[in-house]
Amino acid sequence: MPTYEMLWDCSSCGTKKLLGKSHRRCPHCGAPQDPTTRYFPPAGEEVAVEGHVYVGVDWRCAGCETPNSRAADFCVNCGNPREGNAAVTRVDDAPTPRAPAARAGAPASSGRWKGWLLFGGVLGGVVLVALLIATFWTRDTAVTIAAHRWTRSIDIEEMAARSDSAWCSSMPGDAYSVRRSREVRSHRDVPDGQECHTVRNDNGDGTFSTSQECSTRYRSEPVYDDKCYFTVNRWGHARTATAEGTGVAPPPTWPAVRLTRTGSCLGCEREGARRELLTLKLDGPKRDWDCEVDAARWQRLSDGASARVKVRVVTGGAVCSSLR
Ligand SMILES: [Zn+2]
Ligand SMILES: [Zn+2]
Incomplete structure (x- = not known):
């Protein structure tokens, strides 16, 4: 099972596509990584992690926000102990590049479809009421038997x-x-x-x-x-x-x-x-x-x-x- 780097953008200096595992701090300005901004790389820009050993989900230092490896007992940035710190939230995969185009059309056509459905429902209701009136609104009339x-x-x-x-x-x-x-x-x-x-x-x-x-x-x-x-x-x-x-x-x-x-x-x-x-x-x-x-x-x-x-x-x- 191949493993790749998640990416993150530095909000302090604006550097894009920093590596989730290798760059715990921004290599340009030194700001700590915000694990909530991690994202999957665009297709073709995956960076493989060689010899990856999975030790568990990172924990996020409550003191300085830096994500730390599950293996680290103390924050690499400020030295806080691991105990009492929550795990980072995992990112859900966005739809694959092909899917958004297919999905983009769906809401519009489904919206139009719903519009027609609503129109049909209203029209059907009006016709039903008209039919009920035509059927049940009667007047008692005197007649003579002619033949x-x-x-x-x-x-x-x-x-x-x-x-x-x-x-x-x-x-x-x-x-x-x-x-x-x-x-x-x-x-x-x-x-x-x-x-x-x-x-x-x-x-x-x-x-x-x-x-x-x-x-x-x-x-x-x-x-x-x-x-x-x-x-x-x-x-x-x-x-x-x-x-x-x-x-x-x-x-x-x-x-x-x-x-x-x-x-x-x-x-x-x-x-x-x-x-x-x-x-x-x-x-x-x-x-x-x-x-x-x-x-x-x-x-x-x-x-x-x-x-x-x-x-x-x-x-x-x-x-x-x-x-x-
Ligand atoms: Zn930076
Ligand atoms: Zn820290």
Whole structure:
């Protein structure tokens, strides 16, 4: 582990880059070293300490401020005994020369990012409040039931040859006309060497040592699998049969469904989901609304009956669930 001199600047005569271990006093003016001003040398200006023997962190003379070797029993400057004197404070390494440039940009962009985040938050809050007002600010309005409408529909499904794809391991058993291809299914991280940088540690005795700190680097690698493109015979939506009418009498009826062929052959048809949509036309003082309601209310509220409904003040839409 190589060892180098920490540096310090003489505050009395202004001499720069004095050696932390070798120059306990300024060689120009004789002022004692201030250990709190020690710093790591700029890149390329390291001064190696040959045959360095580490005896511990320096102690700082309370009488004259001079840093003394842990091995010294008395201050080299004023003769004070070691006892009762505190150790010098070690210096934390500054970021390596490359890092400041990278970090310099970070606060600015993160500040801009925070600004946008704040702007987005305020905007989101305003939109939320506006939405809440638009949703919940309503006015009770008298209406007349003007008409009853109903729509009933039945989905018709057809058995047909349909194209599909899946990872071959999960392909349906009745698939045919299968075509396979190798495709990327996922990615995995694989180790790809080491990323190392030099760390400088203040020994506290006017020197520092360097060591390598390494971490594993990873790269993303595609993982391939067999993809299958195939045909399967499946039921699927073909068309919708619809019946519609007005009034409660005659009552709503389901549309007549004519299936081309029944069974499970290719081209065969079957009935699928059924849907019923019941609406009431409401006449208000200024405008009218169409409201989708459940069968009970559709039956109970007859044409010409008076009712009340909540109307949204901002949008003018009726809250159909409030109809009574
Ligand atoms: Zn000096
Ligand atoms: Zn002293």
